[in-house]
Amino acid sequence: MINIPSTIKISLRALRVNKMRSALTMLGIIIGVSAVIAMLAVGTGASRQIEEQMSSMGSNLLIVVPGATTSGGVRMGAGTQSTLTLADAEAIKRECPAVEEVGPNLTGVAQVVYSHQNWSTGVVGTTPGMLIVRDWTLSSGKPFTEQDVKSATKVCLLGQVVVDNLFGDTDPVGKIIRIKNVPFTVFGVLGKKGQSATGQDQDDTIYIPVTTAQKKVFGTAFPGMIRSMMVKAKGAEYLAPAEKQINELLRQRHRIGPKQESDFTVRNLTQMMQAREESTKVMTLLLGAIASVSLLVGGIGIMNIMLVSVTERTREIGIRMAIGAKTWDIRLQFIIEALTLSLIGGLAGIIIGVTGSEILSMLAGWPTIVSPLSILMSFSFSGLVGIFFGFYPAYKASLLNPIDALRYE
Amino acid sequence: MSLIEVNGISKVYRLGDIDLKALCTVSTKIESGEFVAIMGPSGSGKSTFMNILGCLDKPTTGQYMLEGIDIGKLDRDELAGIRNKKIGFVFQGFNLLSRTSALENVELPMLYDGIPAKERSEKAAGALKNVGLEGRGGHHPNQLSGGQQQRVAIARALVNNAPIILADEPTGNLDTKTSAEIMELFVKLNTEANITIILVTHEHDIAAYSKRIIRFLDGCITSDEMGKNV
Ligand SMILES: Nc1ncnc2c1ncn2[C@@H]1O[C@H](COP(=O)(O)OP(=O)(O)O)[C@@H](O)[C@H]1O
Ligand SMILES: [Mg+2]
Numbered sequence: 001m002i003n004i005p006s007t008i009k010i011s012l013r014a015l016r017v018n019k020m021r022s023a024l025t026m027l028g029i030i031i032g033v034s035a036v037i038a039m040l041a042v043g044t045g046a047s048r049q050i051e052e053q054m055s056s057m058g059s060n061l062l063i064v065v066p067g068a069t070t071s072g073g074v075r076m077g078a079g080t081q082s083t084l085t086l087a088d089a090e091a092i093k094r095e096c097p098a099v100e101e102v103g104p105n106l107t108g109v110a111q112v113v114y115s116h117q118n119w120s121t122g123v124v125g126t127t128p129g130m131l132i133v134r135d136w137t138l139s140s141g142k143p144f145t146e147q148d149v150k151s152a153t154k155v156c157l158l159g160q161v162v163v164d165n166l167f168g169d170t171d172p173v174g175k176i177i178r179i180k181n182v183p184f185t186v187f188g189v190l191g192k193k194g195q196s197a198t199g200q201d202q203d204d205t206i207y208i209p210v211t212t213a214q215k216k217v218f219g220t221a222f223p224g225m226i227r228s229m230m231v232k233a234k235g236a237e238y239l240a241p242a243e244k245q246i247n248e249l250l251r252q253r254h255r256i257g258p259k260q261e262s263d264f265t266v267r268n269l270t271q272m273m274q275a276r277e278e279s280t281k282v283m284t285l286l287l288g289a290i291a292s293v294s295l296l297v298g299g300i301g302i303m304n305i306m307l308v309s310v311t312e313r314t315r316e317i318g319i320r321m322a323i324g325a326k327t328w329d330i331r332l333q334f335i336i337e338a339l340t341l342s343l344i345g346g347l348a349g350i351i352i353g354v355t356g357s358e359i360l361s362m363l364a365g366w367p368t369i370v371s372p373l374s375i376l377m378s379f380s381f382s383g384l385v386g387i388f389f390g391f392y393p394a395y396k397a398s399l400l401n402p403i404d405a406l407r408y409e
Numbered sequence: 410m411s412l413i414e415v416n417g418i419s420k421v422y423r424l425g426d427i428d429l430k431a432l433c434t435v436s437t438k439i440e441s442g443e444f445v446a447i448m449g450p451s452g453s454g455k456s457t458f459m460n461i462l463g464c465l466d467k468p469t470t471g472q473y474m475l476e477g478i479d480i481g482k483l484d485r486d487e488l489a490g491i492r493n494k495k496i497g498f499v500f501q502g503f504n505l506l507s508r509t510s511a512l513e514n515v516e517l518p519m520l521y522d523g524i525p526a527k528e529r530s531e532k533a534a535g536a537l538k539n540v541g542l543e544g545r546g547g548h549h550p551n552q553l554s555g556g557q558q559q560r561v562a563i564a565r566a567l568v569n570n571a572p573i574i575l576a577d578e579p580t581g582n583l584d585t586k587t588s589a590e591i592m593e594l595f596v597k598l599n600t601e602a603n604i605t606i607i608l609v610t611h612e613h614d615i616a617a618y619s620k621r622i623i624r625f626l627d628g629c630i631t632s633d634e635m636g637k638n639v
Contacts, residue, residue, distance in 0.1 A: 006520050017508055319504050322465060323565070324493020324521040326486040402492075403465040406504065 007329070011337040014309070025305045026345035028298025029385065033349025033378045034356055035291035040374040041357035043284025045367035049195075050277045054270070056193040056202065058134040060100075061269040062231040062243055064092075064250070068261040083263045085224040086210055088253060092231060093129070095249055098242035100234045103130030104210050104226040108218045112206065113178045114166040121162050123179060123206045125213020125226075133232040141173040141188025144209055152211035156184040160192050161204040182216055184208065197273060230269075239268055288374075295378070298345065299385035306338050306393035317397050318405030331394040338390020339383060346382030350375055410477045412572070412605055413439040413462065418471030420457050420628075431457040433628040434471065441572065444599045445607045446616035449625030455609045456577055458625070462607065463496050463575045464488045476572075493521055497566020499576035499608075503558045505550040511537060511561045512546030518569040536564035540594060556587035563594060567604075574598065576608035580615055592618045 015022045066082035089104040106125035111118060124130075127149050131137070144155045156179070163172050172186045193202040214220045233242040243266050250264055310317070317330060354375075357368040420432035432454045439445055447455050460466040461473060464480055473480040475495065483491065497518075498504070505514045515533035524532070537546055540560040550558050559579060566574050576595070580588035596618055598604045610616050624632040 003520055003523055006526070013508070315504075316506055319506060320517070320521075321489065322463070322492060322498050322504070323518045324489050324569075326489045326521065329521055401466075403460050406465065406500075 004332075007332050008336055008340075010333055011340055014313075014333075014337055015340060018309075021305060022341060025301055025341050026348065028301035029295065029342050029345030029382050030298075030349040030352060032291065032295030032298040032385075033346045033382050034353035035294050036288055036378045036381075037350060037353025037370060037374055038356045038360060038368075039287035039291045040284060041353070041368040041370045042360065042366055043280065043287050044369040044371055044374070045361065046280045047277060047284060048369055049367045050197070050273060050280055053195065053197045054273045054277070055135075057197065057269065057273065058136070058230075058232065059270065060233040060236055060239055061133065062233065062239065062246065063228060063267050063269050064088075064231060064246060065228045065265050065267070066263065067265060068263060081221065082225055082227055083254060084226050084229065084250075086214075086226055087224055088250060089127075089226065089229045091253060092229070092246055092249060096242060096245035098233055098238040098245055099231055100238075101129045101132040101232045103127060103133040103230045103232075105130075105228045105230065106210055106213045106218060106220070106226045108213070110180045110206075110217065112162065112166065113181075114172075114175065117166045119162055119165040121159075121204050121206055123208060123213065123217060125208055125210040125217070127210055130207065130230065133230045136193070137191045138188040139191045140171070141186070144187050144207075149209040149211050152209060152215050154182060154184045154212055154216065155187045155209065157188045157190050157207040158186055159190050159203040159205040161201055162206055163189055179206065179208070180217055197276075231266075236270070239270060243268060292381070295381060295385060298382075299342070299389040302338050302341050302386060303389035303392060305341075306334060306390055307396070309337070310334065310393045310397040313397075314400065314405050314408040317400055318402055318408065321400070321402035322406060327398045330398040331391075334394035334397050335387060335390045338393070339386040342382045342386025342390075343379075346379045349382065350379060353378070411438040411474075412441040412443075412476060413437075414474040415461075415468075416472045416474075418461060418468035418473060420454070420461065420466070421469045430628055432461075432468070435628075435630055436471075437623065437630065437633065439605065439607065441605055442599070442603050443605050443607075444595070444618070444620045445605075446619035446622045447607065447609045447625065448611065448613075448616055448622055449631075451611075453625040454628040455625050457628075459575055459577050459607070459609055463498060464491050489521070493518055494569055495571055495573060497563075497569070497571040497574040497604075499559065499562050499566055499574060499579045501578040501581040503550070503555075503562050503582075505558055505561055505565075507550050509549070510546060511542065511548050511550070511553065511564075514550070514561055515546075515564045515568050518565060522569060532568055533564070536568040537561070539567065540564045554587075555583050556590060559583065559587075559591055560594070563591075563598075567598070567602075571604075573605045573607070576606065578609050578611070580610065580612070588615065 064084065066084055086104055089102045092099055093102040103126050108123055109120060110123045111120050128143050128145060131143055138157065143157060148155055158172055166177065173188060175186050176183050177186060190207065196202045210226060231242060231246065233239045246266050251262055254263055256262055320330065354370050357370050360366060361368040416436050417434045418432065419430065419434050422429040422431055435458065447458065449455050461468050475491065512530060512533050515536050516529045519529045519532060534546055537543060540563050542557060542560050542564065545553065545557065553561065580591055583591065592615060595606050599606050616622050621635050623630055
């Protein structure tokens with residue numbers, strides 16, 4: 001019959017007597033718990049960011065860029081001349097069975113003017129297929145069509161950032177803007193997407209028909225040239241076949257001999273992002289594991305202090321035993337003491353860990369996410385640490401011989 | 410059946426290679442309601458004997474029966490239970506918990522007996538009143554005189570209605586006047602509440618309060634006689 005509330009009271013009093021020592025002992029747990037929470041928050045935040053980027057990028061994506069692949073990666077210096085054409089893009093869509101849609105890309109930076117407002121932004125010459133490739137919907141207006149691409153009409157879709165900067169609250173659909181002094185009719189507004197994997201604001205963009213970009217805005221080194229293309233495979237399992245089919249088709253179209261290097265590279269964007277996500281998850285685990293070590297060290301600190309405390313209070317233990325304290329009365333007294341130290345430390349650690357994560361994301365600009373699970377985990381872990389490291393001193397105390405303990409000076 | 414019955418108990422301490430016989434085959438009986446003084450020179454085994462009677466220590470040989478229970482057959486927690494319910498200790502050095510109020514010190518035996526908080530503090534206050542410390546419950550040991558601290562210890566020994574009080578030189582740290590007051594208290598508990606009292610002392614005038622005197626020398630009982638108080 002053990003009296004838990006009274007035992008808790010006894011333990012709390014013992015901790016209050018040595019306030020400084022209790023606080024210092026808790027410090028180990030506080031640092032451990034806050035480190036675990038902050039590290040997991042950083043890791044979870046990074047994973048979440050990558051997940052968001054993946055879904056904003058579109059799914060099952062390949063990208064075809066000019067330049068050869070060498071064993072070290074992609075060789076693509078500033079001077080690399082693109083050899084990709086709009087016809088290549090159309091051929092891929094037509095002839096590769098694993099491909100669902102292709103979006104060509106002819107990009108450049110241009111000054112855009114509406115009324116008295118002007119804005120410098122990335123202008124993307126492409127086809128309606130790009131919207132499908134990137135799973136991109138319009139928030140207002142309508143997309144341009146294949147017919148617009150064929151006849152190189154001067155129409156455009158604006159990203160939200162461009163709309164905000166040129167139009168403010170005005171509805172841009174149907175208005176005329178000037179891109180490099182060429183007048184374009186605004187057909188629609190692209191839905192918000194946020195940051196890309198490379199840290200660019202994906203909403204700071206303008207889509208125009210690729211042919212218009214080639215002929216009227218940027219010009220090309222040779223007819224039909226594009227910078228790159230994005231390809232959507234029919235599904236995750238079609239990514240590898242699509243990559244193979246595109247390689248074969250383009251080598252054939254570009255007349256590249258069997259021993260020659262390709263003048264283009266196909267990269268699996270989805271796979272790259274998944275790899276990044278995977279490594280972020282590993283990093284999160286690693287950070288958490290390292291932080292857990294400090295929690296363990298904090299636990300050893302508790303055990304150390306509890307052992308000192310048992311020795312110091314040998315006489316008290318003797319008195320309690322003489323008066324009728326049983327084995328578990330003594331054990332619980334010290335375990336509860338250790339548990340109280342670790343749980344209060346854990347609670348303080350959670351508060352510091354959560355605020356620390358916020359400060360970290362404010363100062364360093366890292367997205368941090370404190371998951372309730374990480375709070376629950378580190379709190380229960382600190383409790384376990386308290387019980388685990390409190391048990392040995394408690395066990396030692398309970399085994400004292402009453403008469404030896406009473407005589408202890 | 411006697412309250413206490415010891416048959417040929419001895420206690421041997423091993424100190425390195427030598428065996429130190431602190432107690433050599435002692436046998437005696439103590440009946441309920443007795444007031445026994447144990448006397449003898451320093452080192453004669455009085456405390457060793459008391460610790461065995463108090464179930465704080467085990468004899469090397471021999472049998473100890475308390476209220477017909479063979480103490481040698483009990484485990485740690487059963488012994489703790491006996492100490493809790495059957496025996497009240499009063500030590501020379503008081504052995505109160507410092508940083509703990511008088512009231513809470515007195516509550517302690519009931520705490521380990523699983524008595525609810527309200528009943529505990531009521532009973533403890535009653536026990537303090539019994540030993541003449543009414544209203545001192547909130548004082549901490551270091552705010553009390555030696556005599557008052559010993560009274561708290563006696564209240565603690567009483568509070569669980571233990572039939573036996575074991576007191577090892579309870580007046581050893583007290584002046585003559587306070588000693589007399591403490592002894593009066595023991596006499597009162599013995600006569601009014603029929604509590605069996607066994608106390609160790611060097612002093613004849615302290616032993617004179619008792620009804621029976623057992624003398625020890627070199628671990629053996631040398632005499633066992635009824636005192637003049639009888
Ligand atoms: N824990 C112990 N270890 C070794 N010897 C002890 C221990 N306790 C007591 N003794 C020895 O046993 C003898 C009896 O001691 P004790 O019973 O304390 O005597 P008293 O109380 O009559 O003065 C003494 O010689 C003492 O030194
Ligand atoms: Mg002694």
